[in-house]
Amino acid sequence: MPEALPQGQASNKPFPVLAKPFSPEDESALREALKRCSPSTFEAAVQFRKTGNPEHVPAVVIGVIERFVEPDLRTKLKDADDDLRLIEDLGIDSLTMMEIVILVEDVLQLSINNDELRNLRTVGDVKTFIDCKIRDLPLPKPTKFLPIEHIGAVMPIQPPFLFLNEASVSSTGANGKYKITGQEFFLQGHFKDNPVMPASIMLEALGQLAVLFLLEGLNLEPGKVVSPNTIFFTGCEGVRAHRMCKPGDILTLSIKPKRMKMPLATFEGAIRVGQEKAAIAEEITLTFGFADALVKPEPEPAVAATPSEKPRSAESGDTPPLQAALGA
Incomplete structure (x- = not known):
């Protein structure tokens, strides 16, 4: 099984074989999908769809994320800091993340399982995840x-x-x-x-x-x-x-x-x-x-109460608060 690709490191694996040529109709549809993204995002997406070269993917991913980030936070993405946190730094909630994923799936023509999104917490996580999906490499462990x-x-x-x-x-x-x-x-x-x-x-x-x-x-x-x-x-x-x-x-x-x-x-x-x-x-x-590594001892099984044990009364002061309230 091939190893996961470290962030920013090129792979010798051949580019994926494109299913069909990139037609003018495809370019028009892509332009419509990315109409609210920057021109550089569209150009990177076109180059990826024409060549299958994964080196264009980071620009597409950053451009799509930028599309859904509040305007006053977009400056943080200009240098594509992989350590930027999606929630804390960019204000991306789970619903917005789904919108990002749907657009990335459409633009890059790949399928992403919802369960695979749970461990994506930074911009770097997203870029590495998409890169591994495109290159058909195993996904790295979460940050x-x-x-x-x-x-x-x-x-x-x-x-x-x-x-x-x-x-x-x-x-x-x-x-x-x-x-x-x-x-x-x-x-x-x-x-x-x-x-x-x-x-x-x-x-x-x-x-x-x-x-x-x-x-x-x-x-x-x-x-x-x-x-x-x-x-x-x-x-x-x-x-x-x-x-x-x-x-x-x-x-x-x-x-x-x-x-x-x-x-x-x-x-x-x-x-x-x-x-x-x-x-x-x-x-x-x-x-x-x-x-x-130290082996943690397994916890001892709980001992069930025997019939001879009497239930504790409210007068003993040991009755759980909820039980005491219900009995009041």
């Missing part, structure tokens, strides 16, 4: 969204040296955010009267996101887990800082695995502030090891 409470519970790094406020992890990488509050201890001396986030700390934040991917996103054989006590930084290459980051800035972090063979894992990473590039790392390498 996991991790709040700070979960991150703190699983990470070996802890505050005040934990630089992730939230994160999402999928089979193809991880994304996270960290807000520079200005209260970080190292900003007291970096620099005098001019607090600036150290580039080394930004690199540390990317490394922490890579650690989280190893703990939450790595596909392992049954009964095995990555041990947090075995993950350590070993090296980095191609690090560039492009922007000063100061208190109030929200760092948007992303990492993708490049090579993965125990005991080494290598990632590429990037940090943005809004749409501005802040830092990149061409390679971040960590060492890691496996451990046996």
